[in-house]
Structures are given as C-alpha cells and as structure tokens.
Amino acid sequence: MARPRPLTVGVVHTASSPCRCHASLLPALRRLGHRAFAVDADALPAGLARLAAADAVFDVTDTLRGEGWLRAQVRAELERSGATLVGPRAAAAARADDKAASRRAWEAAGVAVAPGVALEHASDRVPARLAPPFVVKAAHAHGSRGLSFQPTRRAAQAAARRILRRGDTAVVESFVAGDEVTVTLVGRPLRALPPVAVRLPAADGAGAVLSFARKWTGFRGSGAPRGRLAVAALPPALARRVVATARAAARALDLDGFVRIDLRVTPDGRPVVLEANPRPSVEAGGDATVAAQAAGWGYDTLVARLLSRAARRARRAP
16 A cells, blocks of 8 residues: 655744653654644744645644633634644633533523532632532643542632642532543544553542642653553443443534543442543543554554645545
8 A cells, every 4th residue: 555645843842841741652653754843832923834834733732821711712713823722612612621511501401510510700609509528620731730639618619729729720629429430532523542441549538539740650751650541441332332322422512533531430420521632632541542543553553644635624624
C-alpha cells in the first residue's frame, strides 16, 4: 500500500503543563513521515499563520497565561484562522471546558450525572438536597486542578469559597461510589475504544478521587504513572451501557472527532458521567493510548487515524 503523502502538522501545547503530549506526538508524527512542529500556546498569536497553513493541528493546550478558562480561546482562534483541527469544533470544546455548562447540557439531555450544583456567588450555599460526602471542582480548571474530596457540607462550602475567590465557578457534587472508567471516542460518527479503568488507592474517602497530586505523581518524563490505568474488566452488557452513556454525553455537547468521557460505574451497574475532555491526552501511556492498544492499535496508528479523520473533515468543509 502506498505511503500517505507527508503532511505538515502543528502541535499547540502548554510548555509548563505536567502533561507532555507534545513530547509523544512529535516523534510519532515524524515516524509517520510527516513534518511536525510545536507552538507554545503562550506564544500565540505569533504562531497562528504557520498553524493555519499546516495540514492539521493538534490542540493539546492545558492553560493559557496560566489560566484554565482561557484555553478555549486558543481553539477558537485556531478555528477562526482556518486551521484544520484534530478533534471537536471550538464551540463544542468550549462547552466541555466549562463543567457547569456541561452539567446543564447533560441534565437537559437526560444523561446520568452526579447530583450537584454550580455555585457562582459568595452567598451561594451547598443545598440541603445534596448528601455528603462531596467532590468540589473548579468549573474551568483541568487536569484535576482544584478538585478535592470534602467529607462534610461545611468543608465543601469552604472549598467552594476558595474557588470563588479565584474568580471561577465552583461545582459541588455528591460523591458517587464505584469504579472510575474513561471512554475515548474517535471519528464521525463516534467510535468507542475499549473502556479504561482508573485504579485508585481506595473505594471511598479522599483516596477514591483522582486529585491533581494523585493524577500526576509518578510521571517520569512522558507516560502515565505506572499501574494507574488498565483496560476495564467489565461484563459485556455493562461495557455496552458505559459506552452508550459516554456517547450520549458527547452528543449532548456536540463533541466528535476525538473526545474522552470520564464516568463512575456504581456498585449496582449504573454509569454516571463525571466530565468530558475535548482534548484527550495523547501522551504515551495515557487513557487514549491504553484504549487504542486494547483496540489493536499502536500509538502511531492512533495518531495516523486522528490525522486522517481531521483531513477528511477539512475536505468536506465548505
């Protein structure tokens, strides 16, 4: 079979991010015979013209100027400049980047989510209808930044106030007991790769939550902490329910191309959506690559397929 023609591919990343996606992507793109280059998101807009002229762009921005809520602007500017993006469109990615907006969309679509509320003002209170313990999140923070387990309503209220003082919306949810899994979805229409289990040190309490420190401790250069991720050992019927819930969550946000949905599976077998990630980590050893390997794809095959899908969408665009 003829080798695909070489492409010019840009990778937009955050140099200070603990996720080193670009360090895995650039060598893979070059092994595939493509011309690859990286642009630090903090160096934009100077690099926009070069990125717009590329055949495809991977946007793996973590923060912009140190702020999570600004990263949606990077994708919007790339799209506005005419860049061919791998993954969802900018508007859909922006909805997924806002955990409060995602919750509202899922609730409206009937997608199962943890009982919760978004607090936007210092006077807002955690409602009595929510049962402790709680998980508190910053609506626009990513990579588990600002996420904490809080055993009591008073502790959850204090954690929410800290987020509000930083200028973000606080999302407070009742903790959902069960196994944490991720589903990586690729293509248009969405194809689900095998669910991946997130191994946590405890089934309840703070050890059952993937905090920032727990998520990133153990990185040595590129690659996920050893032993944290594994193909989920789910009965076939439950695996189908998990995948169906992940697809419904993605559709509710109009996400396609390349997205990861994080869920909890309760002890009685009910999938509950936690978050959507419109820029799944493509770091070697991360969720997407573990899922791809389970599907029989190597890392380079995953990258090649994502590029191919982005190119097909660009050819169809008016």
